[in-house]
Amino acid sequence: MVSPFVIHALAQVPIPADAERILARAAVAGDREAREELICAGLRNVALHALRLGHRGERLDEAVAAGAEGLILAVDRFDPERGTRLSTFAWQWIARAMTPPREAPVVELAEAPVSGDDLLVGLPEHLAAVVGLRYGLLCEDGVGMTIDEVAEHLGLTRWQVRDREGRALSHLRSRLARVGRRAPLEEPIPRSSIGRAFDC
Template sequence: MSPFVAHALAQAPLPIDEERALARAKDRSPLARNELVCANLRNVVLHALRLGHRGGDLDEAVSAGIEGLIRAVDQFDPDRGTRLSTFAWKWIAHAMTPSRPVEVVPVASVPSCDTRLLADLPAELATVLGLRFGLLCEDGVGLTIDQVAQHVGISRWQVRDREARGLSHLRKGVARVVDRAPAREPIPRSSIGRAFDC
């Protein structure tokens, strides 16, 4: 067991009044937010142990669980009558639950119109769009923003940003479809005139 995990287990829970005071101040005070997170690290470790994580796997599960705890602290409303430990439990559990494995199919091996459009994008945008809309998944089912973020190793914000930029590129590409149409010889004026001769 790492010293960090041992230290987290040794933390005593906050008294309810102190927890509520910190929770009410967390949006204005980074120090209060940080104190709430630190005081609830014990719950993260206990949840990881309950799920059977041990050794290096325990450290990874705790690290993921801390991300869930931070999100829970940010969403926590002390006036709803729930303790932070109860509220955060589902956030921690969700963060520790691995997403389903994704079988990514290389763009070149899927000769469809959709993936040809992706081939015109920068790789970082094509990957995000392909995963979000299922074009690069064997089952054809698109992934959630969280799943893409975890799979690619970027933040949710970066997934949204790349998705928006990728869609913008595609819109511009589709709008220029007329420019890509094969050029034809213009109809000679004399032919047009003859067509209307009576």
């Protein structure tokens, strides 16, 4: 069953190019109503993209909510003078917001395992905080938080949490790959139990 939120998004009417340009110029000048109108109209593309990706049920709601955050960022960065439609410009922001970060690899080296504290060393503080909470490295019980819980705890949006988590995991993968080239693996890389965080 499609939620009222998604139905509302799909029901939005696209704005003609000329009207969009006028609204975008007004939004750049600080007109909040114009900004809101652009965001509302763009929600249709967000919902359609989520459906094309195969999201259904609760996952559809989550994807549309995440995509809406990407849309808002796109609207705030949109330059109507470049001759590009907002829907074209916003596409990458929407797609990026809907793309979940990959699972962090767990690597055991021949000499000693890589601990959670070791993994966070060298990460920028704002990235370490997000990935540490998501995977329980900074939690007393060792249980990772959901995206919503991390967002609330750190005062961030869901999109910001996804973005920072993705950048942190990319950094960690790069670091672990360099370490892995120096020391052979003792056994195959196991699937991490913290991967369940992505099922939330």
